[in-house]
Amino acid sequence: MTASPWRLSVAPMMDWTDRHCRVLHRLITRHTRLYTEMVTTGALLHGDQGRHLDFDAVEHPLALQLGGSEPEDLAQCARLAERWGYDEVNLNCGCPSPRVQRGAFGACLMGEAALVADCVKAMRDVTTLPVTVKHRIGIDRQESYEFVRDFVGTVAAAGCEVFIVHARNAWLDGLSPKDNREIPPLRYEIVHRLKREFPQLTIAINGGIKDDETIAAQLEAVDGVMVGRHAYHEPWAMATWDERFFGAHAPATERGAVEEAWMAYLDARWQQGQPWALAMRHALGLWNGTPGARRWRQVWSDHRLKSLPPRQVQAQATAARLGALEAA
Numbered sequence: 030m031t032a033s034p035w036r037l038s039v040a041p042m043m044d045w046t047d048r049h050c051r052v053l054h055r056l057i058t059r060h061t062r063l064y065t066e067m068v069t070t071g072a073l074l075h076g077d078q079g080r081h082l083d084f085d086a087v088e089h090p091l092a093l094q095l096g097g098s099e100p101e102d103l104a105q106c107a108r109l110a111e112r113w114g115y116d117e118v119n120l121n122c123g124c125p126s127p128r129v130q131r132g133a134f135g136a137c138l139m140g141e142a143a144l145v146a147d148c149v150k151a152m153r154d155v156t157t158l159p160v161t162v163k164h165r166i167g168i169d170r171q172e173s174y175e176f177v178r179d180f181v182g183t184v185a186a187a188g189c190e191v192f193i194v195h196a197r198n199a200w201l202d203g204l205s206p207k208d209n210r211e212i213p214p215l216r217y218e219i220v221h222r223l224k225r226e227f228p229q230l231t232i233a234i235n236g237g238i239k240d241d242e243t244i245a246a247q248l249e250a251v252d253g254v255m256v257g258r259h260a261y262h263e264p265w266a267m268a269t270w271d272e273r274f275f276g277a278h279a280p281a282t283e284r285g286a287v288e289e290a291w292m293a294y295l296d297a298r299w300q301q302g303q304p305w306a307l308a309m310r311h312a313l314g315l316w317n318g319t320p321g322a323r324r325w326r327q328v329w330s331d332h333r334l335k336s337l338p339p340r341q342v343q344a345q346a347t348a349a350r351l352g353a354l355e356a357a
């Protein structure tokens with residue numbers, strides 16, 4: 030049996046999972062599904078489409094995450110996703126930020142299952158790409174399983190076959206987005222129950238997952254696991270994934286090879302006149318867990334070095350890392 034395309038993925042994260050970040054992740058795992066940051070329908074329909082949608086072919090498989098709640102707008106954006114060559118369109122029904130709530134999308138859409146169903150249907154009518162939904166297990170203090178069950182049931186009836194479930198509620202009344210990723214308790218059993226009661230749907234679980242043993246255990250209960258912050262902060266943690274979860278060769282067996290390929294990427298952009306720091310910030314955790322990692326990160330974060338070519342900074346960072354290694 031071939032693995033579900035949703036078996037492992039890196040979560041959509043605003044300001045984090047941009048094109049540069051996704052290229053870095055691809056140097057470490059080829060098979061993990063990647064997601065863009067959320068792009069709102071307004072930004073796509075009225076803004077610079079190339080800036081929001083362009084990506085590099087190495088980023089496949091890649092999903093575009095949309096934020097919006099107007100079926101017609103979402104349909105237009107789904108068309109764009111297909112034209113640009115994405116592999117999936119994902120609707121954000123889990124983001125609790127006040128800005129998103131004012132736009133009446135994100136997590137508050139969980140209270141409007143019929144509207145989400147209309148959105149999914151409108152997108153499915155215009156694209157052959159899978160249309161998927163990322164959501165929470167509830168909003169505010171609504172903790173009954175029936176609430177999320179009815180949401181999934183209603184949206185599935187409109188044709189959505191893949192649900193990515195962040196296994197905690199979104200508290201829309203006063204918690205910051207950051208607190209909303211930490212304070213509402215994780216309740217994995219709710220997601221497992223969804224899978225048991227909707228066996229025909231693809232259900233992926235998300236929230237607080239940090240190691241391969243937990244991923245493997247979750248895959249016994251659901252079809253997929255989505256990892257967010259851990260993958261971002263500790264990118265090398267993904268180095269085991271292709272072999273362990275996809276039975277495939279990993280693109281790199283050591284961090285040095287990833288660093289080298291990443292430097293080539295930064296250098297190529299530098300040659301075209303682009304600063305490296307915006308891309309490099311995503312790689313600052315590459316050596317985490319090894320002696321000298323902190324020194325390496327400090328050099329790359331040093332504002333005084335930002336105007337140097339990346340290879341020169343790399344030389345300093347490596348010297349600092351290895352110096353710390355020797356001192357250890």
Ligand SMILES: Cc1cc2nc3c(=O)[nH]c(=O)nc-3n(C[C@H](O)[C@H](O)[C@H](O)COP(=O)(O)O)c2cc1C
Nearest residue numbers: 040041042043066067121195236237238256257258
């Ligand atoms: C900086 C940051 C930005 C995020 N932006 C988005 C987003 O654009 N869309 C979304 O659906 N979730 C977003 N999330 C939530 C993550 O996708 C994920 O659901 C959450 O971090 C829980 O997974 P984790 O515990 O593995 O990090 C964001 C999370 C972080 C940390």
